[in-house]
Amino acid sequence: MIRKLTGEDNGKVMDFLSDEPSINLFIIGDIEAFGYDTSFQELWGEFTEDGTLIAVFLRFHNSFIPYAKGSFSVHQFAEIMKLYSDRPVLSGKAAIVEQFERAAGLSLGRKQQTFFAECRTTDHLGSTDLLVEKAAISDVDRIIQLRSTIDEFVVNENAHEMLIQAMESGTGRTFYTEEDGTMTACASTAAENSMSAMVVGVCTHKNYRRKGHATAVMQKLFKDVLEEGRILCLFYDNPDAGRIYKRLGFKEIGMWTMYR
Template identity: 70%
Template sequence: MIRKLLQADHQAVTEFLSEEPSINLFIIGDIEAFGYDTEFQELWGEFSVDARLKAVLLRYHNSFIPYAKEDFDVEGFAGIIKLLSKEPVLSGKSAIVEQFEKVEGIQLGKKQQTHFAECRNGKFLGTSSQSIQKAGIGDVDRIINLRQTIEEFTVNENARLMLRQALETGTGRTYFLEYDGALAACASTAAENSVSAMIVGVCTHKEHRQKGLATAVMQRLFKDVLEEGKTLCLFYDNPAAGRIYKRLGFQDIGKWTMYR
């Protein structure tokens, strides 16, 4: 049976999602921030005959994230998605969301698959003598300007607003390092919640690469987040970047697929 999830279901939902806090970072964070029934956010759950929660589907605006640990009603969730959006953005653990490719009538966008990795402790982090600073609202423009110089990045037109909101709400933080007075490297978290945080926006100005600056920033950022008892997670599709993250203690835990 599939039904809308309510605040009364919160304990069961939290226990269900928290077994994989990294994979469920977005769902957990959105529930903590916006609850179970707003104009732009809704959640559904599939329950077994003995009332055990089997699967969850999140709608956040036009984006949908399903999660399950076993076989689930793909057609049932797809019916909800089709009813609410003609061109949904669908994302999630690859083994889960790729099942929707076989559903007739659902309009999925371009498929993008990345590696998904997590870090639960800082024993491989090491330390750096570099002077790392934590960003405030006054640093937003400089951070976005640096990101815009990175060829591999696509900087959203709302990037400044989103970064500012993350800093103001505590759902994200950014650390940076200056070199000769200019912003040289930075790294951020996003979608932070009580149990996990996503690493995003790791970059170094092209004039300051191969100096270990981004690694130094990540070491400080990772240490601070881990000391709060949170799990770090990130996406990557660049093998060279993957090797750097693994040296810092990240381990692959699966693949993440997005259709948009």
């Protein structure tokens, strides 16, 4: 049986999701931030006859994330997606979302696969002699400017507002280094919740690369989050970046697939 979830289901839902808090970072964060009863966010659950929850399905605007620990009703969830969008954005654990490729009549966008990694310990972080600062709202313009110089980055047109919102709501933070008034590197979190946080926006000014700036900001950011008892998560598809993250204590826990 599939039905809409409500606040009364929250305890059961969080218990279900907490078995894989990193993989479920976005679902947990959106529930904590917006609950079960808004115009832009809805959640469905699939239950067995005895009331056991076996799947959760999140809609956030036109984006959808499913989570299950075993078999679930792929085609019924696909029908829900079709009610909201002709071309929905679908993402999640690869083994789960790739099952939707066989759903009849569901138009999925371009497929993108990335490695999903998590870090639970500060043991491998090391230290730095560089001065690392925590960014304030007054630094947002400089963060956006630095990101806009990175060829690999596509800066969202709403990035300025999104960064301010993350800082004000406590769902994101940024650390940076600078020299002679120039921001040389920065790293941020996003989608922070009570269990985990996503690492985003790691970048170094082109004139300051290979000098340890990115490593320094990551060391500071990672330690700050981990010492609060949260798990750090990130996506990557660049092998060179993957080697750096692994040296800092990250371990691959699976693949994340997105269709958009």
